[in-house]
Amino acid sequence: MKSLIIAWKDFKIRFTDRKGFFLMILFPILLTAILGSALSGVMGEESLPKTTVGIFQNDHDQIASTFVNDVLKGKELNDLVSVKKVDSEKKLKSFLQDEKVDVGIVIPSTWSKDLQQGKLKQVKLIVDPGKELKGTIIETILQTFVNRVDTISSSTKIILTNSAPFLSPSDMKDLSTQLIGSLEKVASSNSNYVKQGSVGKKQVSGMQYYAAAMAAMFLLFNVMNGVKSFINERETETLARLMSTPTSKFSVLVGKFLGILYFVIAQFSIFLIVTHLLFQINWGDNILQTILVAFAYSIAVSGLAMLFAAMITNSKTADTVGGIGVQVFSLLGGSMIPITVFPKTLQTISNIAPNKWALSSFIDIMSGTTWDALFLPMVVLLLIGMVSVTIGTWRLQVK
Structure with missing residues (x-):
C-alpha cells in the first residue's frame, strides 16, 4: 500500500x-x-526506388543480351530499372564510385557456354555499400532469370536425351531448334520479377x-x-x-x-x-x-x-x-x-x-x-x- x-x-x-x-x-x-x-x-507509399544498373558485357552472348535487352530494359521493369552500358569493368567501378550507377553487373564472356550442362557462368554483382536495398532488388531479378534459364535448359536436355532413340537426326535438329527458341522466349517473357507488397496483410x-x-x-x-x-x-x-x-x-x-x-x-x-x-x-x-x-x-x-x-x-x-x-x-x-x-x-x-x-x-x-x-x-x-x-x-x- x-x-x-x-x-x-x-x-x-x-x-x-x-x-x-x-x-x-x-x-x-x-x-x-x-x-x-x-x-x-x-x-513505401510511393513506388520502389528506381535503380540505375551499370552493365559490362564482354561479348554478344545470346542469353546475356536477352537478360539485358528483354528483362532489364523490358516493359515490366521500365519504372524500376534504368540501364547504362559501359565498355570495361574498370569504368563500371568508376561509375559506381562517382554514383553514376547504383549497382554494377559484370557478365562474363560466353556466359551461356555451359548451359547444355545445366549451368551458367557466375555473374559479378557490385553494389554501392550505401545502397543495399537497390542491390537486393537487382540481385533478385538476376537470380530469378538465372533460375528460369537453368530450369528450362535442364528440361530441354532431358527431353532431347529421351527423344533421341525415337527420332531421326533431322527431326532431332528441328526439335532442338524449337526448344532453344522456347528457351529464349520464356527467359525473356514479361514476368513479375519484383512485386511490391508488405510483410503483413497491410x-x-x-x-x-x-x-x-x-x-x-x-x-x-x-x-x-x-x-x-x-x-x-x-x-x-x-x-x-x-x-x-x-x-x-x-x-x-x-x-x-x-x-x-x-x-x-x-x-x-x-x-x-x-x-x-x-x-x-x-x-x-x-x-x-x-x-x-x-x-x-x-x-x-x-x-x-x-x-x-x-x-x-x-x-x-x-x-x-x-x-x-x-x-x-x-x-x-x-x-x-x-x-x-x-x-x-x-x-x-x-x-x-x-x-x-x-x-x-x-x-x-x-x-x-x-x-x-x-x-x-x-x-x-x-x-x-x-x-x-x-x-x-x-x-x-x-x-
Whole structure:
C-alpha cells in the first residue's frame, strides 16, 4: 500500500509538470505530424526506388543480351530499372564510385557456354555499400532469370536425351531448334520479377511508422527522467527522510518503479489516442496486441530507469549519458531512420536497443501479425525490465 502511495505521488508530480508534459507528450505528437508528412515516401507509399544498373558485357552472348535487352530494359521493369552500358569493368567501378550507377553487373564472356550442362557462368554483382536495398532488388531479378534459364535448359536436355532413340537426326535438329527458341522466349517473357507488397496483410504508411517510432523514442526518455528524479531526491535529502520513516526500503523502491511505470503507460495511452483522433492512425486491428507490447516496453523502460539510477550519482552525468544514450538507441532502434536502410551488420547490432523491439512489434501489428510473431519481442522486453529492476533495486538497497 505504501508503495502505491509513493508511486501515485511521483506520477502526479511528473504529470502536472507543464514543461515535462510538453516535452514528453505534445512534442512527440508534433514530430509525428512533421516526419510522417515529410518522409511518407520512405515507407513505401510511393513506388520502389528506381535503380540505375551499370552493365559490362564482354561479348554478344545470346542469353546475356536477352537478360539485358528483354528483362532489364523490358516493359515490366521500365519504372524500376534504368540501364547504362559501359565498355570495361574498370569504368563500371568508376561509375559506381562517382554514383553514376547504383549497382554494377559484370557478365562474363560466353556466359551461356555451359548451359547444355545445366549451368551458367557466375555473374559479378557490385553494389554501392550505401545502397543495399537497390542491390537486393537487382540481385533478385538476376537470380530469378538465372533460375528460369537453368530450369528450362535442364528440361530441354532431358527431353532431347529421351527423344533421341525415337527420332531421326533431322527431326532431332528441328526439335532442338524449337526448344532453344522456347528457351529464349520464356527467359525473356514479361514476368513479375519484383512485386511490391508488405510483410503483413497491410502496408504501413509513413505516418503510422513515425507515430510508432516517436512513441518508442520518447518513452525511452523516461529512463533518464527517472534517474534524475532519484538524484534530485538524494540531493534534497527527500529520499533520506523517506527512508527514515517506518516505510521499508523495498516499498520505497517498488513505489519509485511503479511511479515511472504509471507515467510511461499514461504517456503512451495519451499519444495513441491523440494520434488516432488527429491523424487517423490505425495502430492495428488487434488493439490488445498493441496494449501488451506497450506494457512490456513500459516494464523495460521503468526497469532501465532503476538500473541507471543505481549507477549514476549526479545530474551532470545523467544529462550527458541520457542525451547521448537516448539518441544512439533511437538511431539504432529505427526511430530516426527505418532499420531496413541500415547495413546488415548494423541491423544485427540494433537488437541491443530496447526501442527496436517495441518499434518493430508496433509496425508488425499495424501491418497485421500473429501472436506467435510477438512472443519473442515481448519476452525480450520483459526480461530487460525484470533483470534491470532486480539489479537496480539490489544496488540501490546496498547504498
